[in-house]
Amino acid sequence: MVDIRNEFQPDYAVSPGDVLNFELDLRKMTQQELSKRTGLTPKHIISILKAKAAITPETAIKLERALGMPAEYWLNLQAHYHEIRARIAEEEQLERDLGWLKRIPIGAMIKLRWIEKYKDKKQQLIEVLRFFGIASVEQWDDMWPRLNVAYRQSQTNEVYAEALSAWLRQGEIEASNIECAPYNRALFIKTLNDVKSLTTTKPTHFVPAMQELCASAGVAVVFVPALPKTGVSGATRWLNKEKAVIQLSLRYKTDDHLWFTFFHEVGHILLHGKKELFLEGNNGMDKEKEDEANIFAENELIPQKLFSSFIAEKNFSKASISSFAESIGIAPGIVVGQLQHRKLLDVRFCNDLKQRFKWAHE
Incomplete structure (x- = not known):
């Protein structure tokens, strides 16, 4: 029939x-x-x-x-x-x-399988609204600009708030699937040394390991590819008072940037409030808090007294960098990145000591 x-x-x-x-x-x-x-x-x-x-x-x-x-x-x-x-x-x-759809990177979201593709524009709009979990565009205006988010963002690229919110939304979706213990500040601090030791390992090992370690202290770590018009490296926010989220985009695809961004976001969790909004540079990011997060990341990755002694020797050969990195238990690429950041080492030198990453879909 x-x-x-x-x-x-x-x-x-x-x-x-x-x-x-x-x-x-x-x-x-x-x-x-x-x-x-x-x-x-x-x-x-x-x-x-x-x-x-x-x-x-x-x-x-x-x-x-x-x-x-x-x-x-x-x-x-x-x-x-x-x-x-x-x-x-x-x-x-x-x-x-x-x-409004023109400001949403629909093509990239479809490619990443965050949303389904529709020929009809209205159906595509409905699909995007479903992704955001909102009834209409009007609710997007109410929801996303007021999110308590701290993110490290490029000041040189044009940024669309809609694209950034899509990236953040995907992180929220993935973080909701990570079971976390209630946030425990003391335990989170204790896990950081274990996380730092993962910098010398490959992504197939360090990704699940750092996620498990952080989840045990109430912090969900998610890796979400950056979308066009976001210029974002990482973000930190609280889903609730007992669960924080660190979201990483792997934007620069080298270990020095990835690990510095991670510990920068850790700094926001440990040093700053659960309801604050951090916007960097032209976006109104609190420079004082950004500086505090940067200093925290530097100190966590490389003990500054030891780093100062190493710098004083003025021997930045690959062998010397590798030996110093091994002595403090971190990847040599991180040391290279910090030397380049301080303009003590030309950005063209020693880059082969860095690990380079790429997403599976690439």
Whole structure:
């Protein structure tokens, strides 16, 4: 047997008042007579006829007795009328919101399989709204600009808040799938030495290991590819008072940048509030707190007294860098990155000591 379904979606709505008016004409019944038969005031009947008043269950029963048409019939008419009106309003809203899609990196999100692809633009918009977990673009304005987020962002690239929020949303989705113990500050600090020892290992080892270590202290670590128009390396926020999220984009694809970004975000968790919004550079990032997070990362990765002694020797050969890195238990690429950052080593030198990473989809 063939299953035939009527998927016709009308672009107009017939009100119960229109149907009631038709039935009165059919019966040659005046509004005044209907008022007497039902006990409804003439004013209320006119409001129903003009679709200014809805047919309630009580009214439906009165109409059933006066006109012989089941109460369910009138209630179904009213429900259908409301549904069609809502769909028409939704279509009109979607039409107005289509321009917003231009600021969403839909192609990249589809490629990363965050969302499905649709030929119809309105369906694509609905899919993006589902991804964000919001009913309309208006709710995006309420939700995302007010997120408590601290992120390290390039000051040289154009940034779209919509693209950044999509990246953050994906991190939120992935973090929600990581089971974490309630946040424990002392335990989190204790795990950092174990995490630092992972800098010398490959991603297949350090990614699950650091995620497990941090989750045991209430911090979810997620790796999410950066989207176009985000210029973002990492972000930190709290999903709730017992669960923090560190989100890493692997933007620069070398171990020195990745690990510095991680410990920078750790600095925000340990040093700063759970409800603060950090925006760097032109985006209003609190420079003082950014500096504090940077200093924290530097000190965690390389004890500064030992680093100062190493710098004083002025021997930045590959062998010397590798030996120093091994003595303090970190990857040599991190030492190279810090020397380059301080302009003690030319950015062209010793880069082969760095580990380079790439995403599986690349």
